[in-house]
Amino acid sequence: MHELSITESILEIALRHAEQAGAAQVTDIHLVIGQLATIVDDSVQFYWDMISQKTPAEHARLHFRRIPAELECQTCGQRYGLADTDLACPNCTSLSFHILTGEEFYMEAIDVEDQAAL
């Protein structure tokens, strides 16, 4: 359910950058979401279609680039991904890890048109 607040943030960021660039319309929004970020793409898309109406970002396509989680074992140095809820190192079963990737949640770019579509 927190995807509504998050989608509002996405709209605010996209419109602000489009305005700063003097663009008339946002056509695409590129988002980066790590595996560990608790964001549901479909839910964001659902709210997006509602809240972007009658804004310069209406009909903009949302693109989600997923970053897999990668952990580094602090005991044996093994790097490993996460298939389920087991966080232990598959090599030595240690639970002492450092998160290398997977917590990302940001907007990397927007595509814009300088003239609104007719």
Added chain:
Amino acid sequence: MPRTIPVIENIMNANDQLAAANRALLDTRAVFGVNILASPGAGKTSLILRTIESLSKDVRMAVVEGDTAPVTIDADKINALGVPAVQINTGGQCHLDAVMLQAALPRLNLDALDCLIVENVGNLICTADFQLGTHINVLIASVPEGDDKPYKYPAIYRGVQALIINKIDLLPYVPFDMAYFQRGVGALNPGLVTFPLSCRTSEGLENWTTWLSEQALRNRPG
């Protein structure tokens, strides 16, 4: 011509900036902010009530109550103990955010407070993403919820500065493997200060209230 504009902006930026403003306001008034997180029924209100009973003679407290519906059951119980309570109705939203706390703060006399407790909405997922600007986030886990919660909700366990394990009086009756639970907690948040207690029997409660009191009064001027 279509063109691409690089953005690179954290989606949570707006909330995080407001949270920083809330923190700065609390700091200027020397008020220690505590955000209480838990699933529904873990004992958020019970813990707050027991904490007030124990500390309100020495620590000047107030409570901000986050509720998804306009019921004042929790706020009424707190007011009955002589402590100010401000209710935030989230209108069905599953979490408090920094904007909601910002709106609630002017309704309290911060100069007359040492400690502000915020009771978040009962939820282990959404609340993890939204910093409020409090000094600490405290998570309440309760024994009947099960020992697998750190493994299922890692984000919230990683983002807290203290953990309460409530309802330990039920340990003899419920299959709860404390070692397994704490192994998960240790992986996600090494060295996390943890208070096993029971709001019902008071066992372990004093460890928590002593610790909180020390945190809250550390910055009191004079």
